[in-house]
Amino acid sequence: MTSHNLLFMLAVLSAVWAVMARKLLTSAIMLALVSVFASLILFDFNAPWAAVFELSVCAGLITVLFIAGVSLVRAEAERNPEGRAVFQALPLALAIFAIAAWYYVPAFFAGVSDWKLMAAPGGTIGSALWDVRRPDLLGQIVMLAAGVFVIKSIFPKKRPAAAEERTTK
Amino acid sequence: MSAFSLDWYFITLLIFVGLYGMLVSRSIIRQLIGLEIVSKAAMLAVISAGALTSNLMLAQALIITMIVVEVVVVAAGLALLVKAHRLSGSADIWKLDSLKG
Structure with missing residues (x-):
C-alpha cells in the first residue's frame, strides 16, 4: 500500500469518526482532521496551492466557525441527545457499501479513465x-x-x- | 488496478459517509459536517481528475473557487443556526419549519 492510499484511508476513517462522535466538539475537530488529510493528499498530488488554501481555510477558518457554533448549542445538544443507534450502525453500513462498491466502482472508473483527454503541457x-x-x-x-x-x-x-x-x- | 480508480473508490466511500451523516442526524451542525465531508470528497475528485489528465493547474484553480464557496455556505449555515437557536432554543432541523406555507 502506498502512502497515497494510506492518506485516503485515514481521511475516510476521520470522516467516520466525525459522523459517529457523541460530542459535537469532537465532530468538529475530526472534520478538521479530514481537511488536514485532504490537504496532505493535495500535496501528494503535487498541488501545493490548493493544499495551502485547504489547510488554512478549511482546517483553520471553518473549524473556528464550527467550534463557535458548537459552543452555542452544546448545552442544548447535551440535554436532548440524539439516538445513538443509527450513528453506531455507520461502520456496518460503510463495510457493506465498501464491499459492494469494490466490485463495481474501480472497474467503472478504470473504464472512465480510458476516455481521458490529455491537457496541453505547461x-x-x-x-x-x-x-x-x-x-x-x-x-x-x-x-x-x-x-x-x-x-x-x-x-x-x-x-x-x-x-x-x-x-x- | 490503477491509482485513479482506487482514488475514486475512496472518494465514493467519503461521499457515502457524508451523505449518511446528513441523512441520520437532526442537528444543523452535524448536517453541515456531513456537507463538508461530501464537499471534501468532491474536491479530491477534481484534483484526481486533474492529475489524470495532467491538468493540475486548472484543477487547483477550481478547488480554490470551491473552497471560497464552501466557506460562504458554512458561514450562512451557521448564521441560520444562530438565528434558529435564538428563536426556538434548539438546533434541530425539524424546528426550522416557520417558513412552511
Missing part, C-alpha cells in the same frame, strides 16, 4: 486562475457578496422605532 496557477478561469473570480466575488447579504438579512439591525415600540409594550 501553464502556471497564475495563468489558470487569472486568464483561463477569470469568470470564476467574478463568481467568487458574487458568492462572497451573497454570503454577506445572507448574514445581514438573517441578523437585521433593529430599527429604533420598532425597538422603542417593543419596550413600551
Whole structure:
C-alpha cells in the first residue's frame, strides 16, 4: 500500500469518526482532521496551492466557525441527545457499501479513465486562475457578496422605532 | 488496478459517509459536517481528475473557487443556526419549519 492510499484511508476513517462522535466538539475537530488529510493528499498530488488554501481555510477558518457554533448549542445538544443507534450502525453500513462498491466502482472508473483527454503541457496557477478561469473570480466575488447579504438579512439591525415600540409594550 | 480508480473508490466511500451523516442526524451542525465531508470528497475528485489528465493547474484553480464557496455556505449555515437557536432554543432541523406555507 502506498502512502497515497494510506492518506485516503485515514481521511475516510476521520470522516467516520466525525459522523459517529457523541460530542459535537469532537465532530468538529475530526472534520478538521479530514481537511488536514485532504490537504496532505493535495500535496501528494503535487498541488501545493490548493493544499495551502485547504489547510488554512478549511482546517483553520471553518473549524473556528464550527467550534463557535458548537459552543452555542452544546448545552442544548447535551440535554436532548440524539439516538445513538443509527450513528453506531455507520461502520456496518460503510463495510457493506465498501464491499459492494469494490466490485463495481474501480472497474467503472478504470473504464472512465480510458476516455481521458490529455491537457496541453505547461501553464502556471497564475495563468489558470487569472486568464483561463477569470469568470470564476467574478463568481467568487458574487458568492462572497451573497454570503454577506445572507448574514445581514438573517441578523437585521433593529430599527429604533420598532425597538422603542417593543419596550413600551 | 490503477491509482485513479482506487482514488475514486475512496472518494465514493467519503461521499457515502457524508451523505449518511446528513441523512441520520437532526442537528444543523452535524448536517453541515456531513456537507463538508461530501464537499471534501468532491474536491479530491477534481484534483484526481486533474492529475489524470495532467491538468493540475486548472484543477487547483477550481478547488480554490470551491473552497471560497464552501466557506460562504458554512458561514450562512451557521448564521441560520444562530438565528434558529435564538428563536426556538434548539438546533434541530425539524424546528426550522416557520417558513412552511
